[in-house]
Structure formats: C-alpha cells, structure tokens
Amino acid sequence: MKKAHIIIVSAALAALGSTAALNVTNANETAGEEVKTVAWYVANIPDARAQNQACHDNPSIQASANCANSLHALEITFKGGN
Structure with missing residues (x-):
C-alpha cells in the first residue's frame, strides 16, 4: 500500500512540474514577440x-x-x- 501512495505522489509532482514548465514556455513565447x-x-x-x-x-x-x-x-x- 505504501508503494502505491509513493507512485501517486510522484505522478502528481511530475504533473505539476510539467504544468509549470509549460506556463514558463508560453510566457517566454509571448514576451519575445x-x-x-x-x-x-x-x-x-x-x-x-x-x-x-x-x-x-x-x-x-x-x-x-x-x-x-x-x-x-x-x-x-x-x-x-x-
């Protein structure tokens, strides 16, 4: 059961990290042009x-x-x- 919680938390952190990276990319795109x-x-x-x-x-x-x-x-x- 403990492994399942670790996997879920890891997946949630990965999703949050990729969302933050996407927002930075979009901000840079519109800031430069x-x-x-x-x-x-x-x-x-x-x-x-x-x-x-x-x-x-x-x-x-x-x-x-x-x-x-x-x-x-x-x-x-x-x-x-x-």
Missing part, C-alpha cells in the same frame, strides 16, 4: 507569407500563435473569405 491577429495578417498578406515561411523553416515555432494566425489568414485569403 508581439502576437498579431488573423485580421492583421489578412490586412498584411506579404507579412503573413513571410511569417508562414519562417514557421515552415523553423519547426520549433510552428505551434506559436503567430504561425497559426498567419496560416489562418492565408487560408481565408485563398478561399476568398468564405
């Missing part, structure tokens, strides 16, 4: 293309908000806003 909206990228298509290319070239930033927003803006533009 201004997050632009989808609307901004739709109004600035050359910048959306440049951001999308940077995201394609650098897999470590592909999950960032700017990558998602620039891709969404390009999709909207390509589909004609529908």
